[in-house]
Amino acid sequence: xxxxxxxxxxxxxxxxxxxxxxxxxxxxxxxxxxxxxxxxxxxxxxxxxxxxxxxxxxxxxxxxxxxxxxxxxxxxxxxxxxxxxxxxxxxxxxxxxxxxxxxxxxxxxxxxxxxxxxxxxxxxxxxxxxxxxxxxxxxxxxxxxxxxxxxxxxxxxxxxxxxxxxxxxxxxxxxxxxxxxxxxxxxxxxxxxxxxxxxxxxxxxxxxxxxxxxxxxxxxxxxxxxxxxxxxxxxxxxxxxxxxxxxxxxxxxxxxxxxxxxxxxxxxxxxxxxxxxxxxxxxxxxxxxxxxxxxxx
Amino acid sequence: xxxxxxxxxxxxxxxxxxxxxxxxxxxxxxxxxxxxxxxxxxxxxxxxxxxxxxxxxxxxxxxxxxxxxxxxxxxxxxxxxxxxxxxxxxxxxxxxxxxxxxxxxxxxxxxxxxxxxxxxxxxxxxxxxxxxxxxxxxxxxxxxxxxxxxxxxxxxxxxxxxxxxxxxxxxxxxxxxxxxxxxxxxxxxxxxxxxxxxxxxxxxxxxxxxxxxxxxxxxxxxxxxxxxxxxxxxxxxxxxxxxxxxxxxxxxxxxxxxxxxxxxxxxxxxxxxxxxxxxxxxxxxxxxxxxxxxxxx
DNA sequence: TCTTAGTGTGTAATCGATTACATACCCTCG
DNA sequence: CGAGGGTATGTAATCGATTACACACTAAGA
Numbered sequence: 001x002x003x004x005x006x007x008x009x010x011x012x013x014x015x016x017x018x019x020x021x022x023x024x025x026x027x028x029x030x031x032x033x034x035x036x037x038x039x040x041x042x043x044x045x046x047x048x049x050x051x052x053x054x055x056x057x058x059x060x061x062x063x064x065x066x067x068x069x070x071x072x073x074x075x076x077x078x079x080x081x082x083x084x085x086x087x088x089x090x091x092x093x094x095x096x097x098x099x100x101x102x103x104x105x106x107x108x109x110x111x112x113x114x115x116x117x118x119x120x121x122x123x124x125x126x127x128x129x130x131x132x133x134x135x136x137x138x139x140x141x142x143x144x145x146x147x148x149x150x151x152x153x154x155x156x157x158x159x160x161x162x163x164x165x166x167x168x169x170x171x172x173x174x175x176x177x178x179x180x181x182x183x184x185x186x187x188x189x190x191x192x193x194x195x196x197x198x199x200x201x202x203x204x205x206x207x208x209x210x211x212x213x214x215x216x217x218x219x220x221x222x223x224x225x226x227x228x229x230x231x232x233x234x235x236x237x238x239x240x241x242x243x244x245x246x247x248x249x250x251x252x253x254x255x256x257x258x259x260x261x262x263x264x265x266x267x268x269x270x271x272x273x274x275x276x277x278x279x280x281x282x283x284x285x286x287x288x289x290x291x292x293x294x295x296x297x
Numbered sequence: 298x299x300x301x302x303x304x305x306x307x308x309x310x311x312x313x314x315x316x317x318x319x320x321x322x323x324x325x326x327x328x329x330x331x332x333x334x335x336x337x338x339x340x341x342x343x344x345x346x347x348x349x350x351x352x353x354x355x356x357x358x359x360x361x362x363x364x365x366x367x368x369x370x371x372x373x374x375x376x377x378x379x380x381x382x383x384x385x386x387x388x389x390x391x392x393x394x395x396x397x398x399x400x401x402x403x404x405x406x407x408x409x410x411x412x413x414x415x416x417x418x419x420x421x422x423x424x425x426x427x428x429x430x431x432x433x434x435x436x437x438x439x440x441x442x443x444x445x446x447x448x449x450x451x452x453x454x455x456x457x458x459x460x461x462x463x464x465x466x467x468x469x470x471x472x473x474x475x476x477x478x479x480x481x482x483x484x485x486x487x488x489x490x491x492x493x494x495x496x497x498x499x500x501x502x503x504x505x506x507x508x509x510x511x512x513x514x515x516x517x518x519x520x521x522x523x524x525x526x527x528x529x530x531x532x533x534x535x536x537x538x539x540x541x542x543x544x545x546x547x548x549x550x551x552x553x554x555x556x557x558x559x560x561x562x563x564x565x566x567x568x569x570x571x572x573x574x575x576x577x578x579x580x581x582x583x584x585x586x587x588x589x590x591x592x593x594x
Numbered sequence: 595t596c597t598t599a600g601t602g603t604g605t606a607a608t609c610g611a612t613t614a615c616a617t618a619c620c621c622t623c624g
Numbered sequence: 625c626g627a628g629g630g631t632a633t634g635t636a637a638t639c640g641a642t643t644a645c646a647c648a649c650t651a652a653g654a
Contacts, residue, residue, distance in 0.1 A: 014375040015321065016640035019312045019609050026355070034331070035341045037541075044332045047358050051365075056372065058323070059356045061344050068348075075353065078311040189541070218541050225545065244334075244486070244515050245542030248522065313610035316639050 018080065027271060028076045030060040030069065030086040031110075032187065037214045037243040038260060039087070042109065045264025046085060053272060055082065064089045064155060064186065070098060077102045083271045087111055091157045093118060105274040107267045111157050114284065122282050123270040125263055127289040129158055132240075132256045133165025133212075134172070135291050139254070140208040140236055141173040149181035149199045149206035151192060151216050159184060162212045162240065181206055185216070192219025200227055207235055208297075214241030221253065236297040251295030259287050315377065324568060325373050327357040327366065327383040328407075329484065334511045334540040335557060336384070339406065342561025343382060350569060352379065361386045361452060361483065367395055374399045380568045384408055388454045390415060402571040404564045408454050411581065419579050420567040422560055424586040426455055429537075429553045430462025430509075431469070432588050436551070437505040437533055438470040446478035446496045446503035448489060448513050456481060459509045459537065478503055482513070489516025497524055504532055505594075511538030518550065533594040548592030556584050 018024045029046055031039040047057045058081070062069040066089050076084060083105035088095060096116045099106060106122045113124060140148055150166055153159035163182060170177040181199060185191045192211060196219065199206060209224070211217035217239030229235050231251050239246070242257035266285055274280055315321045326343055328336040344354045355378070359366040363386050373381060380402035385392060393413045396403060403419045410421060437445055447463055450456035460479060467474040478496060482488045489508060493516065496503060506521070508514035514536030526532050528548050536543070539554035563582055571577055 012375055013316075013377065013640050014372075015312060015316045015377050016609090017642075019310075019316050019611090020640080020642045022609070024312065029356075033341070034344065035337050040332050040337045043356070044330070044358065047331065047356055051358070056376070057356050059326075059340070059344055059354050061341065061348070075311075078309055079353070080310065080312050218545065222545055225547070243542075244540070245545055248515065248519055248542055249545050250522070250547045310610050313639090314612075316641090317610080317612045319639070 022080070024080050024082055025055045026058050026079065026081050027055050027268075028058045028060055028072070028081050028084040028086075030062060030072055030076075030084055030088075032062055032064045032087065032089065033215075034059060034061055036187065038110075038241050038258065041260035042264045042267075045261045046268055049265055049268040053268070062089050066090050066095060070095075073099065073102055077104060083107070083275050085109060085267045085271060087156075088113075090155060091116065096120060103278075105271060105278050107271045107274070109263055109267050112161070112284075113157075115157075120282050121274075121278065121280065123267075123274060124282070124284040125267050125270065126284070126286055127258055127263075128286050129161035130165040130168065132289045132291070133162040133210075134168045135165075136210060136238055136240075136254075136256055137166040137169025138173055139291065139293065140210060140238055140297060141169055141175055145208045145236060146175055147178065147181065147204070147206045148175075148208040148210065150210040150212070151183050151185055151195050151199075151220065152212040153187040153216065154184040159212050166210060187213055187215050189215050189219040189222075192216035193223045194219075196220035196223035197227070200224075200229070205235075209235055209237050211239040214239065214243045214246075217241065217253065217255075218243075218245070221249065225249075231296050238297050242292060247294065254294045254297040255292050257290045257292050259289065262287055319377070321377050321379055322352045323355050323376065323378050324352050324565075325355045325357055325369070325378050325381040325383075327359060327369055327373075327381055327385075329359055329361045329384065329386065330512075331356060331358055333484065335407075335538050335555065338557035339561045339564075342558045343565055346562055346565040350565070359386050363387050363392060367392075370396065370399055374401060380404070380572050382406060382564045382568060384453075385410075387452060388413065393417060400575075402568060402575050404568045404571070406560055406564050409458070409581075410454075412454075417579050418571075418575065418577065420564075420571060421579070421581040422564050422567065423581070423583055424555055424560075425583050426458035427462040427465065429586045429588070430459040430507075431465040432462075433507060433535055433537075433551075433553055434463040434466025435470055436588065436590065437507060437535055437594060438466055438472055442505045442533060443472055444475065444478065444501070444503045445472075445505040445507065447507040447509065448480050448482055448492050448496075448517065449509040450484040450513065451481040456509050463507060484510055484512050486512050486516040486519075489513035490520045491516075493517035493520035494524070497521075497526070502532075506532055506534045508534075508536040511536065511540045514538065514550070514552075515540075515542070518546065522546075528593050535594050539589060544591065551591045551594040552589050554587045554589050556586065559584055 034040050050057050060072040069089050085107045087110040109125045112126050152163045183195050185195050211220045231237050238254040240256045242255045246253040246255050331337050347354050357369040366386050382404045384407040406422045409423050449460050480492050482492050508517045528534050535551040537553045539552045543550040543552050
């Protein structure tokens with residue numbers, strides 16, 4: 001039988017099959033930018049695990065552009081995707097309503113929808129950004145440091161939560177934060193670079209600096225090196241996301257390491273359960289991050 | 298009309314459409330590892346351009362495993378993918394025959410199939426690895442350096458071509474290469490690290506070092522820093538692939554920069570033409586790479 | 595021997611769009 | 625007024641699998 005199949009060169013047509021059984025084996029990964037090391041690490045994990053379950057992964061870069069994201073979602077619905085794993089650009093009730101109306105099994109990663117006023121049958125996989133940021137903030141505010149600056153991803157709850165955590169750290173350390181030292185900007189390397197320069201050129205520059213994600217950190221660190229800032233003595237530097245370069249530079253960078261592989265794994269497993277039973281109630285998984293202290297602080 | 302469509306919430310079913318018109322708008326990107334910065338850069342470019350043409354990109358990590366690659370190819374054929382962009386794991390006649398028999402529009406990137414003895418209706422987008430490696434080798438062999446070591450990706454023509462280029466450089470510089478200083482290994486960060494350590498611990502260690510891709514380079518550089526090797530005085534270091542970290546470390550790393558965005562762009566455009574007309578003759582596009590000299594050499 | 599369960603084979607409906615073709619309709623021109 | 629060209633509408637076939645169902649056949653038990 002199998003021999004005959006092989007000899008005749010029969011290839012089943014999955015498109016026909018998908019039409020008949022009314023589902024596909026494609027799951028979509030919708031993120032801002034696959035070049036962001038955090039997302040590419042998660043993407044790798046998702047891809048590997050999906051493969052072992054016989055599923056394909058489709059890749060969607062939104063560039064943090066809501067319209068682009070929604071166009072992708074429309075296409076995914078039309079394509080009858082089995083499910084989606086998404087780090088949504090906006091965390092507004094409006095955009096979650098759009099997402100929910102697709103009626104596709106959905107797992108939200110990286111960004112929380114705890115504060116969305118809708119009943120959402122979706123799973124959420126995040127880390128505790130606020131307390132991780134508090135821990136990092138307290139670490140930076142130690143040793144008499146008083147002037148912490150920070151750049152945070154604009155538009156995502158992640159950035160806001162990390163900012164909140166840093167504010168909590170100020171309170172706990174008894175330091176008054178200076179509002180103008182904190183900026184919300186687009187998560188791009190170049191933006192990290194220019195914003196960092198801007199902050200350094202103030203008459204009263206900061207003595208500590210935090211970046212809320214790997215891309216911003218890369219840009220900021222480049223600026224610090226270019227200006228020959230003495231790290232950590234003149235200024236302490238730390239960021240979120242442990243990437244290839246953070247341990248390699250001198251001084252090596254203190255970071256909050258996210259469990260990217262674990263995030264991808266949990267996301268896929270939750271998604272597969274939800275594909276089995278789309279009516280499952282929503283859930284929230286908070287994974288542990290880890291403060292990795294290196295020479296930059 | 299459009300109003301009625303919107304009000305009734307009609308969503309077309311692309312699966313049915315795809316079945317009827319006998320094609321899909323999915324192109325597959327088949328690479329070893331999306332976390333490899335080279336591939337994630339190309340992937341980003343492919344994804345962005347594909348989006349503008351209304352196509353989806355499916356992501357396949359082969360981990361340089363031929364069986365996994367062929368399983369993916371089978372699925373892609375069954376799924377009726379519109380076309381594939383692939384960096385094939387093996388460049389053997391056998392594996393290219395397999396690829397060709399799928400009868401899918403195909404563009405091969407990163408690795409050459411010039412030496413394959415088959416008539417292949419595929420496009421090839423590469424850089425001139427051999428002469429780029431020669432240029433890099435000559436650069437390293439300058440200033441009285443006589444003992445160049447190198448690690449190259451195992452299994453790909455890319456690694457072999459770059460090795461050949463480095464050998465050419467020895468010839469041109471009038472230096473006799475020492476065979477045991479050159480290793481072909483798997484493209485993983487950890488492998489780069491251990492192999493580098495191994496080479497450093499020889500009784501007569503090298504005075505220059507080259508890594509044939511970004512992942513191996515990351516591991517090797519980490520080893521060099523850990524052993525507190527004085528770069529570039531004690532040992533000059535350079536690699537292929539310009540990534541986030543290469544300009545950030547001290548000393549910044551001299552690299553051969555590949556035009557990743559251009560590679561992705563050209564690959565998609567060739568693929569789209571080939572989807573239009575699958576009978577097009579094969580082509581080869583050789584893009585220019587660039588030697589970026591920094592402090593490590 | 596007859597019934598019943600279980601197995602095997604064959605035919606037809608189904609998924610939801612596209613596309614081809616037939617039929618009906620309208621307008622214009624000879 | 626009738627023929628012809630062009631648009632409109634409607635019906636049916638198609639893509640290639642899955643799945644349901646009818647029917648035939650075999651084997652075991654009453």
